[in-house]
Amino acid sequence: MKNRIQNNVTGTLTTVFIYLILFVAQFGLIFYVSTFLNEYYDVARYIFYILDAIVAVQILNDRGNDPTYKMAFLFTIIIFPFFGAILYVLGKRDIIRARFSQLLEKRKEDTQHRFIQDPKILEKMKETDPLSANTARFLWNEEKYPTYHNADMEYFTSGEEYFKALKRELEKAEKFIFMEYFILQQGKMWGEILDILKEKVEQGVEVRILYDGTAMLTKVPLNFPKELEKLGIKTFVFKPIIPVLSLYQNNRDHRKILVIDNRCAFTGGVNIADEYINEKELFGHWKDTGTLTYGCSTRSFTLMFLNMWNVNNKEKEDYEPYLLTKCDGFYEYKEDRFITPFGDDPYGENRVGKEVYNDIVNQGVDYVHIVTPYLIIDEETKGDLIHLAQSGVEVKIITPHIPDKKMVFLVTRSYYKPLLRGGVKIYEYTPGFIHAKSIVSDDKKAVVGTINLDYRSLFLHFECGSYFYDEVLAKEVEADFQDTLSKSHEFTYEMTKEFAYWERALGRLLRVFAPMM
Incomplete structure (x- = not known):
């Protein structure tokens, strides 16, 4: 049995290596062809310019994508002409992804009438x-939860x-x-x-x-x-x-x-x-x-x-x-x-998790407390958090002190400075890594689920959670937040200036590519 498991593990590692080689080879081929044609054929160069321009216009007018996502692809096109455009076209005209989306939609249609709202x-x-009823009506009217x-x-x-x-x-x-x-x-x-x-x-x-x-x-x-x-x-x-x-x-x-x-x-x-x-x-x-x-x-x-x-x-x-x-x-x-239990998927028109989180933030009166392993947010969410803090509502966020992904951690910390400057308070969980995902407000409402406050969870992954309007549970979540807070250290605006220059620079650069991380 032990040898069989060992053989299985070895086979898995071999598969990972082969897949990695094939992925790199495909990226390399596209990059090589685009570079070769661009360098040696003037006609191809002008065709690439036209293609880049067409794709850029398409990106800017795409209703289904967040501005941060658009910026990431536009930046890629600027740095790698044609290569970036091809990556975007491959993504938008992805036959495999489109087929899966169609199948998922059929299954949702099969079950939609079985969700019953009294x-x-x-x-x-x-x-x-x-206000909480408005959030509940959104989840029912738009998503049938x-x-x-x-x-x-x-x-x-x-x-x-x-x-x-x-x-x-x-x-x-x-x-x-x-x-x-x-x-x-x-x-x-x-x-x-x-x-x-x-x-x-x-x-x-x-x-x-x-x-x-x-x-x-x-x-x-x-x-x-x-x-x-x-x-x-x-x-x-x-x-x-x-x-x-x-x-x-x-x-x-x-x-x-x-x-x-x-x-x-x-x-x-x-x-x-x-x-x-x-x-x-x-x-x-x-x-x-x-x-x-x-x-x-x-x-x-x-x-x-x-x-x-x-x-x-x-x-x-x-x-x-x-x-x-x-x-x-x-x-x-x-x-x-x-x-209200709810799910979120990257193929729907609504970013359900993001909408629910933003509702709680915008409805906050006394406090909004957030726990998240990653803090990679769009401009709208960042603006809402700062606006809430500037309105006199207590906004506190706990993130890990020991990261599981160092590059993502750099991006998370790159958001500290503007949020702290705007009045949001940020803490890092000193004993280690915090994987919890929750938001609680005013001892009345809370969300506990799988949704991180980052781009992948809010826009790219299948997620789920429960929206509670429940004083009993909300107070339990808040008590847990306070206990976690007692084991965390507060970051101040001055402390962000102590980050190494390369950390700050790399974190800001990686923010551009956050939707791709």
Whole structure:
């Protein structure tokens, strides 16, 4: 068994090396051809000028892209004429990506009518807080994500707490288990989960696991899906990496969803790997968060999972057996607790995660507190945060002190100076890396999920989260924020001047290419 695993790991590393060579070769070929033609053929040079101009106009008029994204490609075209234009054309006319988008849209159409919004719940929410009700109406009217009354939920302040509850709920599974994670890596965490899953399969429980295709490069062996299938666990690899230049591969499944019997659902920042429960130390202490919700709201997570699971299936699946909780009536609870689970994808017209985050920021009265591993924001979000701080609202952001990606860390720190100058307060989590993703405001509303405050999460990845209008949960998130704050050190505007010149220069340069990072 040990030798087989070793052989699998060796095969995986060989595949990574081959893919890397093929990617570099494709980039090199395009660059060489463009440079050769531009240097030796005057006609080609003028054709390139015309192509660059046409593509630049197209970029500027493209409704679907953020200004930062446009700037990154325009800058690339200026530095590498024709080469930059070809990269953009390849991305916009990407057959693989377009085909996947069409398939995803079909699956969303299959499930859209199964998302049910009781209008009485929105009216009740409007009476409680009209602005929060506006956010809920946006999620329903634009994206068909309903708001539910939900009296039972748990908030986890660490991966260790999350893992303990996860095992507890898996043990209770009777009908099905759906798992969707960005990272799945063999180790203690996965080993203990797998033991429970095997036991549940033997009891007749249906188990499905969906994980992102990037895991096949370094996290699990290439034959991992086949090994799970032998155990009776249905497995789907989302967008396996293929050695072809395509923006199809840039849009990853960054979601973390675990649904059990349509009875309860987990989400948050925690992946299935040992660093998330501090069983393995990579970048100091790993701080993460998550939520567990019960009842009707689980229906939305179930449908989100099935949409992704069936994206490549030609035949429609009957979803009804998995929607065990009837949510077509009005569920009254003693407390005014509202939850809207939502998903985000890079193919839709709306940047759902960004809109929800910006709503909370713009509706802030007393405070807005944010925890994020990366801080790479567009001008609109930066302006909103500064405007809020200048309006007298307390705006605090916690980022890691020990980074997992040094280049991204340089870009994150490049935003400190303008934000600090604008009155936003920034802290770094001293013990290590903070992977939690949350925003909380005014002891009333919060979002906990998978969405980082960076370009990739807000524009390029598949994400999910829960929007809570719930004083009980919001106060728990805020208490956790204050505890994390006590373990963090504050950055001041003067401290940004102490950054090495090369760090500041490189960070600003990399900001131009942030959408491509």
